[in-house]
Amino acid sequence: MITLTRLGAGQAIAVNPDLIERIEATPDTVVTLVDGHKLVVEEPLDDVIERVRTWRASVAAQAVQIFRQTEFDDDSLTEHDMSEVALADKAGAHAQVGRVLRMPTREV
Template identity: 40%
Template sequence: MISLTKLNGNKFTLNAIYIEEIQSFPDTTITLTNGHKFFVKEPEAEVIKLVTAFYQTINLLGTDKKMEA
């Protein structure tokens, strides 16, 4: 789960597993696999970092080869 901020300032938590697409229009738009869209204040690059960290936390992504050395 990742914590994000809607454009109105309300914080919410999103299950990142259901993210299909992230775009900047310039607002960051997150589209879920069910077609639902969220517009958030965080820049696209920050959302990607949050999603990647979440995936690593649940071991959905392997560990970085550089980190294993």
């Protein structure tokens, strides 16, 4: 979740970045969610985008960390096996990140 500030009210709101369809500067920043709800926030467009990027990067990093901790946990691997594991780990991590960062779509 990212934290934004409702325009006028000064009220902090937590927004799930996966539910953001678009962000517009009109000149106020309007965040449109995939269900059509609109949030008018104090933060400028670039700031909201940066918060979403930072959140997504943290989710991806955590997914890779979890994948690495659970996938290959065997002390009996040889050096050759370890290089095979490293290749599989890298490919698996990329696939895992792709699954985690899949964007939702608006159902019409």
